Amino acid sequence: MININLLSVSNLPKLSKLRKLELSDNRISGGLEVLAERTPNLTHLNLSGNKIKDINTLEPLKKLPNLHSLDLFNCEVTMLINYRESVFTLLPQLTYLDGFDADDQEAPDSDPEADGDGLEDEYENGEEGEEEDDDEEEDDLDEEVIDDEEDEDDDLEGEEEEDGVDDEEEDEEEDGEDDEEDEADDDLPRGEKRKRNIEDEGEEDPEDEEDDEDD
Template identity: 55%
Template sequence: MEKRIALESRGKNPSEVSELILDNCKATTIDGLTNDFVNLESLSLINVGLTSLRHFPKLPKLRKLDLSENRISGGLQHLSGCPMLGSLSLSNNRIKSLDILEAISDLKELKSLDLYQCEVTGIDDYRENVFKLLPQLQWLDGVNREGQAESDSEEDEDESSVASSDVEEADNDEEDEDEVPDGLNAVGVAADDEEEDDDDDDDEEDEGPGLAYLQKSDLVDEEEEEDFQPGEVDEEEDEDEDDEDDEDDDVVHSHGGKAKEDENRRKRKRDDVDEENESKREK
């Protein structure tokens, strides 16, 4: 066992070691494990062949001890030097009576005890008596007082923790979205940039017609110039003058014809009068 301890320590000082796994290193008693391992928190001695816990060291920070599959029948009082021990596994050992368990009743931090495949589990009212003997216990053979398995409870706690964490993260994300950094408006645009854009818009309005308007005006002028042809204007003017002359001629002809008709009418009247006078003279 001593050589295995040196190997598992990996060259560290005993006070620097927090975990030792010494499974299957054959020994009947504790050998090489000393009080120098003051910071050891987890120790596993599965299937070592231990028959006694004599010389078990004082380990003030030890929290988990696994002594499964050994030949231990008693001597649990040697664990009194481990006041922080919270989990103890004695499964598949030679624990036969409740009296043997009285030796660990002073371990006030002991929350989990495993006696699976020990003879003591066959006595009447085994679970009820063990919980009465060790009231600090929460788990016996992996099951609590209500009959709930330890793994199921741990899963429920993990799920509850994950759900709580997700809710907190969601709340933090919402807070981050609601917060607007200094110097930015509600849409994340810098306030100074927004003011500059407003100033630029005002300047463009004050400067009068823009380049687009001037370019449009030039295009209109060019189109008008392209449509203009001097020869066409002269022809139009000549046509207008001819039309005016024709109108004048029509007026002249109109007036001349009317005068001629009047003269012919008067002439006919004179002829009629002359004929009438001549007729009277003949009578």
């Protein structure tokens, strides 16, 4: 809830699992006891840029045993003499104040656990695993389609070969019938064979022509 002109946290709902709360750049000047009641597991609290002027205003934060990081940057309280020593004395559970510990060692850039980065990583890993499974399923489907197409091609080639064999058998049968007819013609007497040839060619027998002339 950053920079929303918030005057108080009195209407904050009970959030027992909340660990990091951002309240910077508002107009909060007190009433921090609500945080201890409604967000008891806070580890990080950012109150920078608010209207906090007195060290005693921070006293309710003693009831947040897990509070490790507190940010009061740009609050008037930071202008007090011995400000840092006073806050670390008041809140002994603190590790970092305004980004530095009691020995002026800078805090890490972020706390993955408090920021929820661990959960995001798990979620992303879960999505990646699902995508890999989807890719594997798609590859399996592609392989099945290719196998089906190859089987269809083999069937078509087999049918074409069978058709070719059938055509060859039909041609051989027709050739055999023609040969049989030719052989039958060879077995006929010479006169009958000649007569059949004349009939096939549509010509008249010369002997018939002589009979016609005698008539």
